[in-house]
Amino acid sequence: MNRHLVIAAPPAEEELLLRTTPEERRAAALFAPRRRAEYLGWRALVRREAGDVRIVYDAAGAPRIADDGAPCIGVSHGAGRVAVAFSDRPCAVDVESLLRPFDRLVSRYLTAEERRLGGADARFPAAAWCAKETLYKLAGRRELDLLRDLRLTAAGEGWIEGRICGGAPLRLDVRMLDGDAVVVWRL
Numbered sequence: 001m002n003r004h005l006v007i008a009a010p011p012a013e014e015e016l017l018l019r020t021t022p023e024e025r026r027a028a029a030l031f032a033p034r035r036r037a038e039y040l041g042w043r044a045l046v047r048r049e050a051g052d053v054r055i056v057y058d059a060a061g062a063p064r065i066a067d068d069g070a071p072c073i074g075v076s077h078g079a080g081r082v083a084v085a086f087s088d089r090p091c092a093v094d095v096e097s098l099l100r101p102f103d104r105l106v107s108r109y110l111t112a113e114e115r116r117l118g119g120a121d122a123r124f125p126a127a128a129w130c131a132k133e134t135l136y137k138l139a140g141r142r143e144l145d146l147l148r149d150l151r152l153t154a155a156g157e158g159w160i161e162g163r164i165c166g167g168a169p170l171r172l173d174v175r176m177l178d179g180d181a182v183v184v185w186r187l
Helices: 013-019 022-028 033-050 102-109 110-114 124-139
Strands: 002-007 055-057 063-065 071-079 081-087 092-099 150-156 158-166 168-179 181-186
Touching: 002 033, 002 181, 013 158, 022 033, 022 150, 033 063, 033 081, 055 081, 055 150, 063 071, 071 181, 081 181, 092 124, 102 124, 110 124, 124 150, 124 158, 124 168, 124 181
Parallel strands: 071 092
Antiparallel strands: 002 081, 055 063, 071 081, 092 181, 150 158, 158 168, 168 181
């Protein structure tokens, strides 16, 4: 399996109809139009990349491909985009708009030490949020504390390092998208 990340605008209606199940389309009808496109969009991307697979959820609520031998997936949607990570090991991704007011909430998810990692970069609070979300997804369990259990330990151009509950350091890739969004992933 080749590890890769796919980031796209939600697919066109024709692809959504072709690559999502009737059950998924019925579930999506409960969402607002943009959210519906994101919900169906990541599923369409999974099937475009992995074929006609069955998508289920694990005990922690994370989506996965049910088929034996299928790749691990990580998904995110937001900022008018869908992102899907494919890997032969657990993987995760998070995408967010740089226009969200992360700086107003920073004390809820970053310690003073973690805030210093970003220096004067105004985009760092968004990238750090995505990094924490990516670590949360990689942990595979619920109810982790963003300040206590998920820690950012280093950052540089194009990467952030973090730890889950004091475990081994994990290097996460970071990319700014078209000046209005950030994506963080681990394959």
